[in-house]
Amino acid sequence: MAMTDLLSADDIKxxxxxxxxxxxxxxxxxxxxxxxxxxxxxxxxxxxxxxxKDRSGFIEEDELKSVLKGFTPDARDLSDKETKALLVAGDKDGDGKIGVDEFTSLVAES
Incomplete structure (x- = not known):
């Protein structure tokens, strides 16, 4: 499955x-x-x-860095500062990664 199966390619762009x-x-x-x-x-x-990407059940810091590329391959990587800020915003239990429930909460509170 690709992101364009869920979201409009125009919106992603x-x-x-x-x-x-x-x-x-x-x-x-x-x-x-x-x-x-x-x-x-x-x-x-x-x-x-x-x-x-690694199907671990979590989005770890290295996957967060390339989160935009998960939407479209030609996107940029997040900076270290942006990656840390996203991790802090999403990691509610402090384990250093974002689980599926944390991700759905992160999107919902946006």
């Missing part, structure tokens, strides 16, 4: 383009722009599984 500049990523605005916030919890979980 616009959202990724809006955060093309380094240090500009805002997960709340991104999830809204890309259309993920309007999706059902099941669809948000599907998006999580696409972003969980």
């Amino acid at each position: 616009k959202a990724v383009g809006a955060f093309a500049a380094a240090e500009s990523f805002n997960h709340k605005k991104f999830f809204e722009m890309v259309g993920l916030k309007k999706k059902s919890q099941d669809d948000v979980k599907k998006a999580f599984h696409i972003l969980d």
